[in-house]
Structure formats: C-alpha cells, structure tokens
Amino acid sequence: MPDRPVHVDKFGGTSVATPERVRRVVEIVAGGVGEGPRGEGAGRRVVVTSAFGGVTDRLLDAVEAAVGRTGAHREILAALRARHADALAALAPESERDALGRALDTLFVELGELLYGMYLLRECTPRFRDAIVSAGERAAVPLVAAAFRAAGHAAVALDATAFVRTDDAFGEAAPDLPETRRLARAALAAVPADAVAVVTGFVGSTADGVTTTLGRSGSDYTATLLAGALDAAACVIWTDVDGVLSADPRVVPEAFPLEHLSYAEAAELAHFGAKVLHPRTMRPLVRAGIPLQIKNTLRPEAPGTRVGPAPPGAEPSIRAVTAIRGAALVRVEGAAVLDVADLGRRVLAPLADGGVPVSLVAQASAEGSFGLAVREADADAAVRLLSRALAREVERGDVFGVRAEGGGAVVAAVGSGMHGATGLAGRFFHTLARAHVPVRAVAQGGGDHTISAVVADADAARAVGALHEAFALRRLRAHVVVVGAGALGRRVLALLGAESERLRAGGLHLVLAGVADSRRLAWEPDGLHPAQALDALAAAPPAPGVLDALTDRLAAARLERLVVVDATPSADVAARHAAWLAGGAAVVTPNKEAAGRSAAAWGEVQRAARDAEAPYLYEAAVGAGLGVVARLRDLVRTGDRVLRVEGVLSGTLAFVMNRMRDGAAFSAAVAAARDAGLTEPDVRDDLSGRDAARKLALLAREVGLDVAAADVAVEGLAPPALADVPLAAFWDRLPEADADWQDRPAPPRPPASGAEISAPDDAPGRGGELQYVARLDADGSIRAGVEAVAPGSPFAGLQGAEIAVAVWTERGGPRPLVLRGPGASADVTAAVVLADVVRAAEAMR
Missing domain, CATH: 3.30.2130.10 (VC0802-like)
Structure with missing residues (x-):
C-alpha cells in the first residue's frame, strides 16, 4: 500500500440515479468537495457506489414475478437492460462502449437464467436472491468508472466480491474483518496510484466465492469496511439530505442537520430508526477514530454532519x-x-x-x-x-x-x-x-x-414533535385558540403574526390552532397562519352551537400547552371559562363579563384553574397595560392588607371628561371618543358606567371581597331620556344633554385625607376637575361616579384616554401605590393579551 492517505466516498442510489447525477459524482470526487483534499498528490481515492436508483427494488420485483410465474420478470429485466444501455451511451467514452456493452449483456443473460430457474422451481433461495439483487451494483460500477475516464480521470472498476469476505448468512452477511483487510489492501495496491478505484457497494462473497449481500444500508457498510481496512483518513457518505437530521423531516418539518455527532450518538440514532445510518455502519471506524461525514450530493456545499469521537467536556x-x-x-x-x-x-x-x-x-x-x-x-x-x-x-x-x-x-x-x-x-x-x-x-x-x-x-408523531421542540430546538410550544373576530380579536391575530418569529427566536413557538366567532369555527391543530386565519374562518361552514363545538374540540384535541384567548365582551363565552380550565386549557381574556358574574361562578372558575393547574389570566380586563391585577394579587399573596382602591378605570370616560375639561361640549367629547375608536358599538354601554363597575368588582375580588358588578353603586352619564331610543336617534339628540353639563355644579370632592398626594404649584387641574372615579373603601363599600378630584390627586391632569389607579395598603402607610398610563385601546389591550399568552405558556412549562 502506498503511504498516501486514502479517502473513501460512498454514493447512494439517488446520487447515481441518472447520467446527470453520475457526472455530478465525478465532479464532486475530482473537485475535492467533502472531507479532505482530492487534488493531485493529495491521496488515494476510493468510490463506493450503489446500484442506480430504484434498480434493486425492480430486481426484487423480478424475483417475485418469477416465483409467482407471472412472466413479468422478462419485461422488468428488459427495461433494466435498456436503462443501463442508455446510461452506457451517455457516460462511457465511445472507444469503450462495445466492451462494456458485452459485459452488460453477459450480466443480464446470467440474470435471465437465474430468474428462469426460479420460474421453473417456483422458489428463490437466499443464495439465489443475493446473486440477483447484487447485479444492480455490478452493472452500475463499470459505467460510473467509465464516466470518470470520459471526464479525463483514470479510474478502475472493482468488484467487492473479490475482497469483502463474509460468512454465508445470505441477505445479511457478516464480514470477516481481518481477511477483508488483507484482501482489500492488496486490491488497492494493484490500482494505479493516480486512478480512482470505483467499488461495488452492498456485495461480498464467501471464502468459496459465492456472492453475498450485506443487508440494509449495505453500501454504507462497504464504504466504512474499506475505510477501516485501508486506514483511511476519512469516509464520506453522500446521500440526498444535508446530513443526519435532528428528526424525521416528514414528521418534524423544522428538523435540521446536526453539525457533529459522536460515534455512540450516531449508532443510537441509527438503532432507533434514523434512515441515514445503519447501526453497524460506524463499527469499522471507531477503533481507529476515522471520521465519517454525511453530505448531500445535491448540495455538496452544505457542511453535512461529521461523526467522530465525542469531544471532551461536551455539555449534557x-x-x-x-x-x-x-x-x-x-x-x-x-x-x-x-x-x-x-x-x-x-x-x-x-x-x-x-x-x-x-x-x-x-x-x-x-x-x-x-x-x-x-x-x-x-x-x-x-x-x-x-x-x-x-x-x-x-x-x-x-x-x-x-x-x-x-x-x-x-x-x-x-x-x-x-x-x-x-x-x-x-x-x-x-x-x-x-x-x-x-x-x-x-x-x-x-x-x-x-x-x-x-x-x-x-x-408517535406528536411525541417526536413535542420532544424535538423541547430538546433539539430548546423552546416551548403552545397552541393558541382565539375566540372573537371583532376589533380586538383581529388585533390579537395581527400581533400574533407580527411577533411570532421574534417569540420563536426567544424560545417560544405559538401555534394558532383555531379561531372562532359566534357562528363559525376554523380549526387546524397543525397551525393556521395568523394572516390567513380570518379567511379560513370566513370559509368555515356556519355551525349552530359553535361554543359547544369549540368546547368539544378543545377536550378532544390533546394539544400541548393549550391557551384559549377570549377576545369577546360576551357573557356566554365567559360562562365557558370554567369548563375550558377544567379541561387543562389556560384562559386569557380581557372580557369583563367574567368578573361580572356571580361570586359563586367566579369561585368555580378559580377552583377549576387551581385544580387543573391551568393559568387564568385577565390582566387586560382592568388597567390595560398597567399591571393592576397582578400588583394587587401580589400584595395580597404576600400578606399585605389592601385598605382602599380608587381609580379612573375607564379610558373612554376619562377621554370624555378630559375633552370637556379642555372646553368641548359633552356631545362633542363623546363623539370624539367614538371617532377615536374608544367606545363600544353602542356608546351607551360606556356611558352607563357598567364598564367601570365590572372592573371595580374584579379588583374587589382580588382583594378578597365576594362582590359582583351589580353590587357597585353606579352613576350613569347617558341622559335617561335617551336610554331606549334607536342608536341613530341617540346621536341626533345627544346635544340636548350639553346644557345640563354646562349648568351642572361640580360635585363635592371626597373628604381630604393623609392619603392624598400634594401637587406642585403648576400641576394641571389645580382648583379641581371632573373625573369618573371608581372607589373601593375600607368598609367594603364600592361606588363609581363623577367627582371633582383634588389638585393633589393621582387622577388630576390625566390626558386623553389615560387612566390611573391608586392603592392604599397597610404596609404602604399613608402614601398609595399609583399606577398611571394609557387606557385600553384595542392595540394596548391586544399587547397585554399577547403578554398574558406568553405568561400562560411559560407557566405551563
């Protein structure tokens, strides 16, 4: 054996499926793509090749046809002979075609005789089967070697039956490693130093010269056997994927090539079904530490996967x-x-x-x-x-x-x-x-x-996908269902689409599994694209009892980390929260009707969340992005006692009051709120004060009081005479109320207390201003109405739809915790909802 290093390349059936692919093989080997240099003087080159793509399967079909005496084996054999004749004409130098054609004729005549014998006997022994299926490699290798010569590179075709020595376990023969080493080294020594040795994969022979095959992935085994026998510098297996993938891409589309594997990891993957490698493939390489590389013939520039000794100090x-x-x-x-x-x-x-x-x-x-x-x-x-x-x-x-x-x-x-x-x-x-x-x-x-x-x-597919997400991609996967396709639901979907990639990069994969409105349900557990979800919803057939259908789907879905977003103002949807939570789904909602239900119903929902360990998050229901609910909950959980809560809780009413403070008439201020998208479709829902009442009731429950929105003494702002008129008539007649507001005396301020905050001399609102304030007092009384806020109040000088909440606690003393910020526009609410979805998913880790 020459001292020059040996490089072994193996090409599978897809890599040599057509003459164009064979020429690409020649370019790869001659051009030095892969492991180690291939240039002049760089080393000896050994190329192991499989049969042309699909040939082995057709040979097995011919065996079955012969044994079954259908006669189809003749047509199969004729088609295979024609295919190889076409390859010969496309690949071989003209001067070699006659000799190679005669060799192919001889091979196919022998095949025909073997198949005819099976046809007569109606039987195929394992020995005969090996003789037939090995013909694919024996037909392909001379043509691949000829393609090298046609491209100007010296090449010699070698039949591995001459030096891969095996036992007689036909179909899965075991090699005799010492004898194979001795014979292979002698065979390569006889090949000119500048020639490529093109070797049949998959095949060997017994000591008596009887042809055997090495079983599944036998050509890979041939390559690593020769690499070990020849003390190769490296072995490259060329296939039709970019390396060993982190999972089966048919099951996990996000599977990716692994840059490096240890021999043991590769062997375990192969044992458990990875298609690229066979468990025994690495065995001849391990003792000598010969690296194995898996690369893609169709994308030779891709780095592929390198298999070798485990790197020292690798993290578990x-x-x-x-x-x-x-x-x-x-x-x-x-x-x-x-x-x-x-x-x-x-x-x-x-x-x-x-x-x-x-x-x-x-x-x-x-x-x-x-x-x-x-x-x-x-x-x-x-x-x-x-x-x-x-x-x-x-x-x-x-x-x-x-x-x-x-x-x-x-x-x-x-x-x-x-x-x-x-x-x-x-x-x-x-x-x-x-x-x-x-x-x-x-x-x-x-x-x-x-x-x-x-x-x-x-x-199995669900298990592999979940484990791949958790370990290979190192991220959480949560499935989201959005209920409600109104203004808020649409903004939630838009934000989910806009932020999904950023969240995924940060380790959280949100899958939109469904969207529902009052009439339709679009359901796709594998994921709807948020930008297309509304179209899918519109295309879904109308379904009576859509909430029942959704509840059934949620129960049967078996989706991991399921988060339901209730983006509606519906009491009917709020009534489903307990059932969804009991089924293990988290619920995220700004729906204030949930807090507006009875104390018993509220307790049922909270128990369902605790029992199922399913997050129930409604941060967006009060205070938009201020985090009011979470802050109150944290105070109570850590043993503090909440003495008083006051707040301008309605961004809509704050907007109206602030416009009037700046000189606008009541009707004009309400219309401006409508035009800014701050109101409900019927603005009387906002002017009634029920929104503030529901929010205050929710805060009272967080403090520990069993109250409902109906318990709140509420002052409404809509003129009583306009309460029941059609909406269009309401807007026409609303200016009738302007005079009442102009003539209305400022309501008294609540009694001063040490809880108030002193204001600087230039603070806005000095001298008093009107705001719609909700109050939860120390005696448990709750009310909401228009007040003249003191100049030093946290609620003085609010701008636009800005809101504010003040919380007095036992530990906090006379000065309150004040939270102040933008009111609940649809965009702000959608952002808070998405943040709660993220919190829910992470809490279900």
Whole structure:
C-alpha cells in the first residue's frame, strides 16, 4: 500500500440515479468537495457506489414475478437492460462502449437464467436472491468508472466480491474483518496510484466465492469496511439530505442537520430508526477514530454532519429525536417473574436465536413484569419463542404468561451525558405528558446516550414533535385558540403574526390552532397562519352551537400547552371559562363579563384553574397595560392588607371628561371618543358606567371581597331620556344633554385625607376637575361616579384616554401605590393579551 492517505466516498442510489447525477459524482470526487483534499498528490481515492436508483427494488420485483410465474420478470429485466444501455451511451467514452456493452449483456443473460430457474422451481433461495439483487451494483460500477475516464480521470472498476469476505448468512452477511483487510489492501495496491478505484457497494462473497449481500444500508457498510481496512483518513457518505437530521423531516418539518455527532450518538440514532445510518455502519471506524461525514450530493456545499469521537467536556444534551414505528410490547408477567433465575438470558437468547431484534428492554420489580419492544411483525413469533422457553415457569405459576400489545412505537431521545444531567429524564416525560402522550414502557440505556419510551403508534408523531421542540430546538410550544373576530380579536391575530418569529427566536413557538366567532369555527391543530386565519374562518361552514363545538374540540384535541384567548365582551363565552380550565386549557381574556358574574361562578372558575393547574389570566380586563391585577394579587399573596382602591378605570370616560375639561361640549367629547375608536358599538354601554363597575368588582375580588358588578353603586352619564331610543336617534339628540353639563355644579370632592398626594404649584387641574372615579373603601363599600378630584390627586391632569389607579395598603402607610398610563385601546389591550399568552405558556412549562 502506498503511504498516501486514502479517502473513501460512498454514493447512494439517488446520487447515481441518472447520467446527470453520475457526472455530478465525478465532479464532486475530482473537485475535492467533502472531507479532505482530492487534488493531485493529495491521496488515494476510493468510490463506493450503489446500484442506480430504484434498480434493486425492480430486481426484487423480478424475483417475485418469477416465483409467482407471472412472466413479468422478462419485461422488468428488459427495461433494466435498456436503462443501463442508455446510461452506457451517455457516460462511457465511445472507444469503450462495445466492451462494456458485452459485459452488460453477459450480466443480464446470467440474470435471465437465474430468474428462469426460479420460474421453473417456483422458489428463490437466499443464495439465489443475493446473486440477483447484487447485479444492480455490478452493472452500475463499470459505467460510473467509465464516466470518470470520459471526464479525463483514470479510474478502475472493482468488484467487492473479490475482497469483502463474509460468512454465508445470505441477505445479511457478516464480514470477516481481518481477511477483508488483507484482501482489500492488496486490491488497492494493484490500482494505479493516480486512478480512482470505483467499488461495488452492498456485495461480498464467501471464502468459496459465492456472492453475498450485506443487508440494509449495505453500501454504507462497504464504504466504512474499506475505510477501516485501508486506514483511511476519512469516509464520506453522500446521500440526498444535508446530513443526519435532528428528526424525521416528514414528521418534524423544522428538523435540521446536526453539525457533529459522536460515534455512540450516531449508532443510537441509527438503532432507533434514523434512515441515514445503519447501526453497524460506524463499527469499522471507531477503533481507529476515522471520521465519517454525511453530505448531500445535491448540495455538496452544505457542511453535512461529521461523526467522530465525542469531544471532551461536551455539555449534557439531547441532540435528536427519532422513533421506530410499528412496534409491539411483549410482556413476560408473573408474581415471581423477577425471581426466575437468569431471566434476562432466558428471554433474550431465544429471541436472538429466532432472529427477532429487540429495540427496548424494560424491567419493573413493582409490576413483576419484563417488557421488550419488538417489531409488530415479529410479535407472534416472539410470544411463541418465549412461551416455549418459559414453559416450566408458566406451569409452576412463576410466570403468568407472555402476551404482546401491538400498535406501538419506540420513541427515543438521543444525546450525551444523560446519566450526569439533572432533570433530562424528567423533562422527557413531562414533555410527553404535556403533549398528552401516554407511556407504556420506559428505558434509559445502559450507556449514556438514550432515553426511550414505548407509546401508541398513533401518538408517535406528536411525541417526536413535542420532544424535538423541547430538546433539539430548546423552546416551548403552545397552541393558541382565539375566540372573537371583532376589533380586538383581529388585533390579537395581527400581533400574533407580527411577533411570532421574534417569540420563536426567544424560545417560544405559538401555534394558532383555531379561531372562532359566534357562528363559525376554523380549526387546524397543525397551525393556521395568523394572516390567513380570518379567511379560513370566513370559509368555515356556519355551525349552530359553535361554543359547544369549540368546547368539544378543545377536550378532544390533546394539544400541548393549550391557551384559549377570549377576545369577546360576551357573557356566554365567559360562562365557558370554567369548563375550558377544567379541561387543562389556560384562559386569557380581557372580557369583563367574567368578573361580572356571580361570586359563586367566579369561585368555580378559580377552583377549576387551581385544580387543573391551568393559568387564568385577565390582566387586560382592568388597567390595560398597567399591571393592576397582578400588583394587587401580589400584595395580597404576600400578606399585605389592601385598605382602599380608587381609580379612573375607564379610558373612554376619562377621554370624555378630559375633552370637556379642555372646553368641548359633552356631545362633542363623546363623539370624539367614538371617532377615536374608544367606545363600544353602542356608546351607551360606556356611558352607563357598567364598564367601570365590572372592573371595580374584579379588583374587589382580588382583594378578597365576594362582590359582583351589580353590587357597585353606579352613576350613569347617558341622559335617561335617551336610554331606549334607536342608536341613530341617540346621536341626533345627544346635544340636548350639553346644557345640563354646562349648568351642572361640580360635585363635592371626597373628604381630604393623609392619603392624598400634594401637587406642585403648576400641576394641571389645580382648583379641581371632573373625573369618573371608581372607589373601593375600607368598609367594603364600592361606588363609581363623577367627582371633582383634588389638585393633589393621582387622577388630576390625566390626558386623553389615560387612566390611573391608586392603592392604599397597610404596609404602604399613608402614601398609595399609583399606577398611571394609557387606557385600553384595542392595540394596548391586544399587547397585554399577547403578554398574558406568553405568561400562560411559560407557566405551563
């Protein structure tokens, strides 16, 4: 063997599916793309190739047709011969075409004879099957080598049956590593130093020269066998993806290529179903520490995944999530099953001898059972083998029996440092619980790289998605349902769409699962785009009882971290809060009708939230973005006693009062509030004072008083004569009330107290001004009405729709806690609602 380093590249069937792809292979190898240099003098080049894409499957179809005596094997063989003839014409130098054509003719004649023998015998032995399916590689390799020569690069085609020595386990042959090493080194030594050695993947031969195959991913195995035998500097497996992905992209569209994996991590991923690698692929590389790289033929510039020794000092982590679908859980059960001598060997040995692979073993002394996950197709055989092996124990009653539960999947999280990492296993199972995925059996590998669980196959995709989100992407996923498509609901959707990417970058993925109004429900658990949600809602069929339908959907959805946003002013929707909370959904709302319900109903909602550990957040119901509810709640929870609460709680009424203070007539001030979008559709709802009453009742409940909005003594501002007229007539006649406000004497200020705040000499409102103030007094009395606020009051000098709240507490003494800021415009309320959605999702971590 020359001293120059060897670089091994393997190309799969999709990489050589067409002549254009084969030419791309030549460019990649000759151009030095991938691991290590490929230029003149850089090293020896070995290229392992699979059969052209789809050929192996067609050969298996030909075997089935021959055994079934359908005669279709002849057409299949003719089509394959024509395909290779086309490739020969496209790839080979003209001077070589005749010789290569004759070699292909010989190969396909032999195939025809083998298939005809099967046709006559109606039987295909494993040995004959290997002889036929290996023909795809033996046909492709001479053409790939010819493509190198046509591009001006020396190349030699090598049949691996000459140097990959195996046993006679046809279909899954095991290589003889020492003999393969000796023969492979001799074979490469005979290749000119400047020539590319193009080798058949997947195939080998016994010591007697009988062709064998290496089983699934056999070409990858050929490449790593040769890399190990030749002490290669590196081995690159070229496929049609950008490397080993963090999850199956068909299940998790956000799966991403992993930059680096240790040999152990890669082997665990392969064992648990990752398609890019086979568990045995790494074995020939580990001892010598030869790096393996997975790259994409279609995107050779992508970095791919590098597999090698574990880096020192790596942080414990879960890197990827995968699943073995179509599994069965086989249980060996009995009161004394764990006392059966040498149970592990007696259970596993029969399965190994019977060719039944086991993907998970779970043993729990408390249950007196021994569980194994196997392929569902092997479940009956496993039960039969174990029942026979444990027949004496069954007869004695030590083992009650052996049974299999089908319809399962083994979900595995793969990483490193799991034994020393606090909380990884807890997060794994907590994540499955949040995703409503029941677990049938669990195991943490004897190594340091895997936590796995058996779940229902129907839950596998949800489990993988949830675990990938929690670990590989390191973020929370919450599902949001918006009820209400009015002005506020639309702004919430718009804000959700505008901020979703920023939130996702910060570790929170909000999925809009549904939107509802009073007549329709648009539901998509995988996610509606917020910008398209209203169109989807409009396209949904009208549904009577939409709230019932929504409640049923929420109960059946099994979505993780479900947050319902009630963006309505509806008492009917508020009445559903308790049921939604009891079902485990968080509820976020500015709907003041929730607080307006009876004390008993309010208590029911709060109990439902506590019992289900589901957040119930209504910060936007009072004080917009001031955080009034949270501040009051914190004071009470920390043992302080609230003595008094006063506030200008209605931004709409504050706007009206401030306009009148600045000289506007009452009717003009109300109209300006309407034009600014600050009022309800019927402005009399605002002028009634009920909004302030509901807010004050909610604050009273946070303090600990069992009151309702009906308990608040409210002064209304709408003229009584206009209470029942049509809305258009109301607006026409509203100027009739202007004179009453002009002639109205200023109401008395409340008695001065040490609680007031002195104002500077230039403070606005000196001399008194009118505001609509809600008060909760120390004696429990609550009222709301127009007052002349003192110059030093927190409520003097408010601007526009600005609001303010003052809270006196026992610990705070004579000076109140004052919160002051913009009133509840739809934009401000939407922002507070979104903030509460974020809080709810994080609280459900």
